Amino acid sequence: MRIADLTDRRVAIWGFGREGRTAIRALRQRCGAQHFTLFCSAAEVDAASVFDPALEVIAGEPDAVTLGRFDVVVKSPGISAYKPALLEAQAQGTRFTSGTALWFGENPDARVIAVTGTKGKSTTSALLAHLARSLDVRTALAGNIGLPLLELQGRQAELWVIELSSFQTGEAGPLELGVITSLYEEHLDWHGSRERYVADKLKLADVSRRLLVNALQPALLERTRQHPQRLQFGQPDGWHVTDGVICRGTREIFTAARLAAPGLHNALNACAALAALEAIGLDAPAAAPALASFRPLPHRLQPLGENGGWHWVNDSISTTPLATLAALESLHGRTVTVLVGGHDRGLDWTPFVxxxxxxxxxxxxxxxxxxxxxETALRAAGVVCPIVHVADLASAVAESKVHTPAGGVILLSPGAPSFDQFKDYAERGRRFAELAGFDDASIAGIEGLGIG
Structure with a gap:
């Protein structure tokens, strides 16, 4: 579906976050004074009316009857595609689309690498864009990483690196290369089940002419084995990590310790990015030295520095127990107090325990x-280290100071979303930095978004 297809149709926008606002701008630009309806929260009504006075603004979540009044609803990614009202309206003929889907409809000839995965997708996407630009390729970096695609509508790039969440993989159009970095359980509240989450993630394979996957994940390999042009990273004859060195087959390319983003998983993210460049015909070994100048993304194993005698690491992006384990592994050999917990989505903490x-x-x-x-699971398993249970992040930071010796590391890697206390993981990370004694304003945004 293209934006022009919405002309003279009954159209609603559902959601007034950044994606929703971007969709409204794009529709106004192409469809002029056409009547549009917005569904948003009661707290957003006044802001929405100021943003676009011509909108019909309706507060609250629409039911199936209300949704059924429209030919097309442009939905924000955070709104589950499995809501009963949505499914009922869809069955009755209402079409649902998104900013992502509209961008793909508008740009069928764009050269696209789309990246998804439970963990590693943002860093891999940013690495890909950084490395491609080091080869003087005009590259766009957008999508779930923090810049809605429609904000770049009408602009040109030689290569589009697009991060897609599990909410968005089913919205992509045909593309040159899909990359899947990892596959664990997450976002079960949106998808409804682990199997549906996995199936939604793997929708990327259906639209990817070539597919690059992590060879170190047997379940991912099994689920993608039928893809006719599947490639792998992490295996010895391709891009992989051996003894702290990023290698291409038997050729040593780059010492992983020179990466500012710590941990084996980030070295594997670099392998994914290099393998993706190679897959589309670019000179990946020539780009590899630029890994040394890559700036790690905020809130992803971000070293904040030393203060009060402790080293502080912000991994607020961690929203699964397995991500917390990866963070701890990256700090192997150091004395680490880890802060875990947040919004409860019912994920299984057994591997962490x-x-x-x-x-x-x-x-x-x-x-x-x-x-x-x-806490209950850790104590029941007989875990021998000090275990403390507190209500909130401020109390957690205070307790971590009590239990961590001088020179130790205090790591925020919650393994859970932030919504019980914060708007999002970024707000949680900034608050952690503030509680640790750092200027939270100094935590910069993601470098490289847009076209460069």
């Missing part, structure tokens, strides 16, 4: 709405 039983952190501070559940 089992890992802590065999190789515990120095101390574990459990917080947030699922903090009690995590």
């Amino acid at each position: 089992d890992a802590m039983r065999s190789a515990p952190a120095h101390a574990i501070v459990c917080m947030g709405s699922n903090g009690g559940r995590i």
